[in-house]
Amino acid sequence: MAQTAGIRQRAETMLRVAAMFASSGLWRPGPPLKVARQLDALRRWGTTLGGSLVSAAARDPGRAAIVDEYGTLTYAQVDARTDRLAAALGDGGARPRVAVLCRNHRGMVESLVACSKLGSDVVLLNTGMSAEQSLKVLDEQQVEVLIADSEFAEVLKGAPAAVRTLTADGPGSAVAELIDRTVLKAPLTPPPHSGRTIVLSSGTTGQPKGAGRHSRPGLGPLASVLSRIPLRVHETMLIEAPMFHTWGYAALQIALGLRATMVLRRRFDPAAGLRTAAETRATALIAVPIMAQRMLEWRSSTQEELDLSALRIVALSGSALPGGFATRFMDAFGDVLYNLYGSTEASWVTIATPRDLRRHPDTAGRPPRGTRLAILDEEGRPVPPGTVGRIFAANELLFTGYTSGATKETVDGMISLGDLGRIDEDGLLFVQGRSDDMIVSGGENVFPGEVEDALSELEQVREVAVVGVPDEEFGQRLAAHVVLHPGAELTADQVRDHARRRVGRFAVPRDVYFPSELPRNATGKVLRRQLRAEADRAS
Template sequence: MTPPVVTELTTRMAEKARSVGVMWKAGLLPFPRLDEGVRSLVLTNKFGPIAGAVRIAARRNPMDIGLVDERGPLTFSQLDQQSNALARAWSDRGVGPGASVAALCRDHRGLVLTMLAANKLGAALLLMNTGFARPQLTDVAKREKVRVLVYDQEFTDLLGGIDGVDRYLAWVDDEATAGEVTTLDTLIAATDDSAPEAPPKPGGLVLLTSGTTGTPKGAPRPKISGLDSAQFLDRIPLRVGEATYMGAPLFHGTGISQFILSLALGSTVVVRRRFDPEDALRGVAKHRCTSLVLVPTMLQRIIDLGPEVIGKYDTSSLRIVFLAGSALPPDIGNRATEIFGPVIHNLYGSTEVAVATVATPEDWAQAPGTVGRPPVGCRVALYDDKGERITEPNVTGRVFVGSGLAFEGYTDGRNKEIIDGLLASGDVGHFDEDGLLFIDGRDDEMIVSGGENVYPIEVENLLVEHPEILEAGVVGVPDEEFGQRLKAFVVRSADSTLDADGVRAFVKENLARYKVPRDVEFLDALPRNATGKLLRNKLS
């Protein structure tokens, strides 16, 4: 019998070999110049994934466009040189390895240059959520010991509680009211742009949880191996030298992961400070983007533009519509497939576990609503409430994930539950007979009504299939007889005549009786955070 340690070692070696093959296919390990691939891995390990990727691209193709924002294009060489100057300017002001550099910015060059400069200094980069309130931002800055704060002028009033930090403006809306805060442009223009020395070690990246249940927790990524990119490329066919339209914000795991990967591939990244569905189509057409990165609510907004508007733009270059951040309703994914073709790549992960599974267009066609299978280097397993492994299909259990990109604990010292070396995602789900994973809901969102278990996502996914319903949210409310009863919050189309009885009848025709909402309330819009996640605590 083979010892477990040998089996594990063999498995890891096989995964590494497969990862190399995936990277080779994507073009990250160019043949026959394998020395270039090795040099790329060395630079990434030395400077961090963001600065390392730009330095590589600036060396190979300095005049290629690396970033396009509302101010225009920047070549990889310009990104490298300007971030050199910013890193030197901060170094002259005493910012060095291990310092915490926080960014509260929308998506534009100022945020990207901040990321690059922090990497080059070996500083810890903290990406702050633009949707947070003042108390959350204040608490996070204190807990993470922020030394440098880079922000857009529009957020000035949110930062009054943050003291003892060096402040810099990344984006100025009105110079007359900007005050005396130094801008990044000023620092860069006044500083030598030659390459600084590499830091003793990469500073890492700290992402924040959504903060829907209190102060956001910090989930650090101290170091990202070049081979870890294979976890995405294994099931998402990005290739070298293409173009990506980034709809999802860069402060979120969805956006930052695909941004880093696009840079590593030497691809152009198109960003905008605010998402607009028609502008996204315009950007895809203008820059011939092969990948469009969104959260599901963004995709819904694009679809809701209608065929007349969508038809104005040539989106035939799209091979990938990458979705993550919240559940993708089957109806939305199916409608997108009808419009754009077989391009849906539905990722399941979280701030803590990073990537868990990805559904390819073939997976989606086979089973709409699935989040697919684990890519190379990832493991997913289900466990019951007693910690016993669930192996049967169509049995719901708690989802646990193993990934080379997973974090190793929050910055406050806490961690998620771990079983067999796998990290709890906080969700429940099931595998079907073909091994495709489905997420049934959050483990803390289950509603018990009259002794029956109901997960809101099932009812929500059904409701948005109704032709007169744009959005739906379902929660449990107290009930004297049943313990809890379901209440649905519905956003109707502009010309809808649908009433509460019609909503209940639609659910009754398609789901079990105990899943029919007894209460229905119509809203103009559902409360969501900056990444489109439904804020259930705002529904009552």
């Protein structure tokens, strides 16, 4: 019985993959010789990052793979350059563990692909970490080679003497020089074992943890995304989300799988990003919510005309969408918005389409094909539709565990995402927030997101974060950190009066602060621990 069920499951997966790939154009007929080379590359290299690049270069060697500040590289050029870089890094047969600390540009992509071709473990360092944090990760992860942009001089200089350091940004970088001077003695062959990819948790609550990722994910995850987002072969993808993060790294994997042109920018700027999208005729934009929010604000404040008619997809992930943002964004840019919910440990769990977001701007969407989702109570039992509980999920991209040896709570093969949420009668997920962010005030449970959405309705409010701080009488009280639009005015009493009309009495913020901006990490998540500390000190 179990064998029959397994066969049926594999057959269903194959049919799912076939349907998704057909709709995306991946199975479009092509020159027989190139198709044969593509399939042979996949057979030999598999679906690793390096294998996806080799396969894409075999099918579309002359297609632009990377467009960045340094110019354009074709798939054939990236394939040849990463062969040479892999050979240089593995000189003498070594497969060193490599840490990469780079912004989005060709040097980062080439380093990641070369390490994949070599079979090296890769640790993706967060550009928003302090030098002290980065150096601690180098030690904890036993890194042997550090590839970093020259701006991170403190980390490069502070690395242990045993760690080989290489700069990666620009034609004159150490990585570029290695590529230019390396001569292959023999064609590169697939490594005997695929290296691990280690993504760091976002680190909003302390030292980030290393989460192991599958480096040979198969075709299922790509088909999963395509089941909810209509990406197609040969997209032009502007990847603004940092590639050291789960979503940015996933975008790199998707782009290679679709033989897309990746448009990369080292630093985010809303005006420059939208101008780049217009100039390159980008068909897809990959970003985190705060980036899209800044783009909307800039476009609403400028008279500059930009032709963004080619932009079919704006896919966001990394943090919750601000209240009402989805509707405002689609009113300005069209129904192109897709919102992905997930985590470093589970990748994407649900995806909201423009249709979902038009109906429910606060929804996280539905699970894509191949993903199981459940809302469980404290004893691990399913709760009825509409009931808030703990979010658990399982898919083909679950992490392999933390490098420390720790793992996540698991129930029936599904891991806890650490969030609370509910699923409505139509199967849509609504995320209430982190379980440890829930505020208990006077015995009442308050979800910060509900209060934040209510305060975001005020036209003077640019963004807002609500946290709980200790209170002798109620256990916790609410503190609202409200950022106003330039020139706008609002008082604490006006904020509280609006909250009284929109949420329960127990959810009205007692403390109201007006900072110039909210503290965020490099992926745009609000650092709530820092806000709690600031509110506690001020009380």
